[in-house]
Amino acid sequence: MNPTRTLMAATLLISACTSTPPPPDWQANAFESLENFTSAYLSGNTRVAHDEFNRAKAEIARTGRPDIMARAELLRCAAQVASLDWSPCTGYLSLAKDAALSEQAYAAFISGQWSNLNTAQLPKHDQTLLAELQQQTMPTHSRLSLIHDPFARLIAASLLLKKELLTPVDIALAVDSASGQGWRRPLLAWLGVQLKQAQTQGDADAAAGIQRRMDVVLQQKTRVLDAGLKST
Numbered sequence: 001m002n003p004t005r006t007l008m009a010a011t012l013l014i015s016a017c018t019s020t021p022p023p024p025d026w027q028a029n030a031f032e033s034l035e036n037f038t039s040a041y042l043s044g045n046t047r048v049a050h051d052e053f054n055r056a057k058a059e060i061a062r063t064g065r066p067d068i069m070a071r072a073e074l075l076r077c078a079a080q081v082a083s084l085d086w087s088p089c090t091g092y093l094s095l096a097k098d099a100a101l102s103e104q105a106y107a108a109f110i111s112g113q114w115s116n117l118n119t120a121q122l123p124k125h126d127q128t129l130l131a132e133l134q135q136q137t138m139p140t141h142s143r144l145s146l147i148h149d150p151f152a153r154l155i156a157a158s159l160l161l162k163k164e165l166l167t168p169v170d171i172a173l174a175v176d177s178a179s180g181q182g183w184r185r186p187l188l189a190w191l192g193v194q195l196k197q198a199q200t201q202g203d204a205d206a207a208a209g210i211q212r213r214m215d216v217v218l219q220q221k222t223r224v225l226d227a228g229l230k231s232t
Contacts, residue, residue, distance in 0.1 A: 026059045030056045037053040043184055044188075053076060070100075073095060074089070077107070083183075154174055154178060157177075175191060195210045
């Protein structure tokens with residue numbers, strides 16, 4: 001499943017791309033570049049992700065519409081959060097005044113600002129997650145299992161971890177979500193969380209197994225980067 005096909009990403013450019021007559025070139029080009037950016041970023045290919053995002057911004061800039069640019073910046077921020085990067089979403093913040101209400105609500109959600117949040121503007125799975133958290137009771141099931149899209153699930157997992165509300169079961173589910181999609185960047189981040197958990201619990205066997213998984217990812221990534229450098 002392509003991560004930009006989630007409900008959140010659908011608010012970016014999909015609606016225009018599925019209308020008739022066909023969308024103008026800038027929309028189709030921007031949508032393709034945003035898809036390529038997300039895939040490259042989650043795969044850990046920083047250079048390609050940077051180039052694709054800049055292409056998307058160049059296409060959107062042709063419209064002179066800061067509200068659409070804000071949506072693109074919000075997608076970039078969501079990809080960072082899914083990879084446990086909680087850096088301020090500076091690109092979006094500079095455009096926030098022109099963002100639609102749904103983008104403003106989602107920006108507040110992924111930044112962890114949940115007080116006075118207009119949840120009706122959020123995707124349904126995020127509304128359900130917040131409703132469960134308001135009950136302030138220990139869940140009898142995995143909270144993340146309610147979210148079927150792997151990209152959205154990783155975002156929710158990251159936010160729960162930041163707020164110290166993530167269970168060990170959900171950490172394992174986050175690892176499996178990234179692993180199943182082949183997303184190196186979030187996978188390494190979540191394996192790191194799982195490794196720290198095993199070390200804290202004094203489980204040397206589990207820690208060694210997690211480290212072996214990380215070594216496989218890191219070794220292959222190094223080979224890919226070396227091959228790219230030799231071809232340039």
